Amino acid sequence: MRDGLLDDESTVSLPKKRGAGERAPRLVPALTLISHPVTQRVGERLLLEELLAGREVPLSRKAPEFLRAGESQGTPLADPCVSRKPIVFAPGEGGRVRLRVEEGGTQVVAGEPIVGGREFGPEELASGIPLELAERVVLLLHLVEPETDGPQDSLGMVGQSPSIRRVRMHIQKVAELQEPVLIRGETGTGKELVAQAIHQHSTRRDERFVSVNLGAIPKELATAELFGVKKDAFTGATRDREGFFRAAQGGTLFLDEVGEASPEVQVMLLRVLESREMYPVGGHTPIPTNVRLVAATDANLEEQIRDGRFKAPLMHRLAGYEIRLPPLRERREDIGLLFFHFAREALEALGEAWRLEPEDPQAEPWLPAALAARLVRYSWPGNIRQLRNLTRQLVIANRGQPQLRVDPQLEKELGSGATPSGRPLRVAESLEPRAVAPDSEPRATPRRKPSDITEQELLTVLRAQAWDLKRAADHLGIPRPSIYDLIDKSPNIRTAGDLTPEEISHCYRECEGDLDAMVRRLEVSKRALRRRINELGLDS
Template sequence: MDDSSREGNMADVSTMGVRERASEQQRARVVPALTLVSHAMAHRVGERLLLEPLVLGREVALSRNLPDFQRPGTSLGLPLADPFLSRKPLVFSPASEEGLRLNPGEGSTVSIAGMPLSGPWEFTREEVAAGIPLELAGRVVVLLHLADLSLAEMGDTLGMVGVGAGVQRVRRHIEQVADLNVPVLVRGETGSGKELIARAIHQRSKRRDKAFISVNLGAIPKELAAAELFGAHKGAYTGSTRDREGFFRAAHEGTLFLDEVGEAPPEVQVMLLRVLETGEIYPVGAHTPVLTDVRLIAATDAQLEDRIQDGRFKAPLLHRLSGYDLRVPPLRERREDIGLLFHHFAREVLEELGETWRLKPEDPSAEPWLPASLASQLVRYAWPGNIRQLRNLSRQLIIGSRGHPRLRLDPRLEQDLEAETMVRPGRPAVLSPMPTPEPKTPARRKASDVAEGELLSALRACAWDLKATADRLGIPRSSIYDLIDKSPHLRTAGDLSVEELTRCYRECGGDLEAMARRLEVSKRALGRRIKELGLGAQDA
């Protein structure tokens, strides 16, 4: 073998090593973690222990005295320190196929869903991703889950409670779009906090000193919706005895939040499209347009794409509304935040009752105010009503437990919680990830019918996943590449310079999803380009 061949083989080996290390670094950003859900010292709820050694093939021992749990974003921490927990540790260790193994040994009793573990137990990565509440000695509850280390804790919580990956991503999206003047479409299930997101965007926008007007289109009679939104002249319709300003003019130079935008009547959809395109509104009964300057944030819990297929929603309006598409995760995808949210709502109710002392115990050996079995039930519940349902249930629990030293479930509430508990048949201990419904594929159409704006909107909504974008638009995947090539405003990962890629990689901390959003290229192609350049090794 000549020197050139030998050097070539060594280069190939080196490149393979770089790619493998880059892949390992990316995987290491998501690690198993334990988050406190219930503890005798209620102020400690939300503290976390990262099980990073498991990713490196090492064990983690957990006992009363070690290791320390920390609040995300801080450097100081404390051990569990419950005097009823054993000093003998229970041990977490790596298992096959990226799962993990829990061995209680002679340490504290570990129960899941009220069932004690009689010996070692293995959890798959999917089970850990869904979240597993572990009851320790019948007193402390920790949630075993996955934590994303690439999502650094922000100093400003933006008025939102929680430290999990889902709420951190939402905060990042708000920071990215708040100071721009583009319309935002907030998607999420009912009760997931969409109006809170809209208010956070407004408060961090250039319009923060102007009005924020919130309107629920689903609560306005359809025959009055146009007049309520755009105003009306006196006598324009039966019962109109005076001029009506309308919400758009009331929000002039500020922000208008339209909740349940999917419920807008067809004539209102046409008027919304016009104001988004021209900034002009026509009050009902008027013949002269009125200019208005409003930042529009819309929200929906409906699949607007399905409504477009059914003829109930106009496709051009969806494209205009989704200048930036933001998804709010349901509560079942934020299980590490359930303890924090429950105690947040509990504090509000206890302040009304004058009993906030219940959340400030000084004796670590006292019985926890939130019993371990109840805390575990809260985490295992499916929460179809999301945060709104959790707030209502916390109020019901606390008021119903007045005069008692601890919270207790009445039979009706207990039956409700058990009815929607997420468990895997045959695995009584473990939560089952909620199935994600498959999106409906639109009817096939010609690629030439897809405008550049519609293509860009679909790419952003699908996080630059080209297959998902093709399905969303109802065209072959190969046509997506043709459309991108023909557009003077779109590019591929291959068009990016090494300098731009390197700079973006460092600024995003190697987060591939964040890079794809910023550079607006295919995430898969971007990943291949990063591996080819060995950026992970250079950055390290």
């Protein structure tokens, strides 16, 4: 965007609960280029489909070829510091992927240097694992839905992840209709840019696009600002004012933060949607409106309806068609493309765009591999807007320097919200099962004091162990009861008991009953969440 935007051995796919006759998406392991010394190659992809057939995939400087979306011919990695001796991806049991690194070959880092080999499980593949090769190239090992259609119109949006492709598809389906559209997504995901894309591809494209942030208008002025004012309607109204609805006549009116609308504004919006007429403040004659309404919110409107703060009929009328925008952490394969998109904009403004096109193929990458991997691992609570701002700050702070460097403040910011690189991974000493001597016993985790464990470490281990509290306690080396105490004392960690029935029901529908997906999204104990689901009768 201009401002942006596995359990089965034979399929390597995450199980999902589907309706009768509905086919689950086919997921394939893939490698996506997040960073490369030749920045134009960022976003190219290699599908590891051979793994699904039980075959290995060797990866070296010379082969295989990475392809850009919609193209049939590609290019191998071709970086002179990547070894000709291949690293090897191999299928593992239960949808796992194994990585074998030979001594003297390319150095591979996945949070820590890989020696010999490593095995990645379904949860790690679903999150995405950044792999640093030779301190120059960063690949994301993850799962993708293979593209079955041809090249898409980008609609001004940066990215090729399945989630952003679905957003484009929704825009193309609804743009030429007159239905009101409700765009939902976290702050910073690019909701206004989606609204602009809807307008630009509609029959109203030659008319005005008017954007209004309801959260920025004082509530006592919102009615007048939206619907206009008749002269002498109140003290100080010395002339007629048309308001945003009349300003957008014939075009599109975008209402951002619609969840902030006052009860009075909600009533009038509902009237406009139902009758296509409005009354300006102080007016008694209805004025016909011809406006395409697109609204957006990051609020939980269902919760606001339950609390009496938002009118259910208005939400249903606004959501003639609903588009949900994914958070950046759910489209990590797009982070490289987005970063270099914003970096190019910032460098062009400084007259240094040449930094993204080095003449020497062996020159150090402008974006160090370790920094690129940290960008992928970071959780991005501010989404695309935060990535854009951080990119600009990096570019300006390193103006004139041959490489980007992170200052201590940014280092702290990137570290505080970082997720584990693929989460703690089991190092494979051998890629074949190793026999254990009859009298040998597994080495016990050293016991620790619960007070020595930080909230960040606790959260990291809980995520790595898929919120299995017993496994997490064993991994941390503390008694199981102690992990309950630590969770209770951690303000940023919730329990299944903290979730509202509406939140659980909504997540159940969104995840189509897939308990593992719900655990990843809600970040609570799987066992406790299953119990809450049963109590609510959702499984029935």
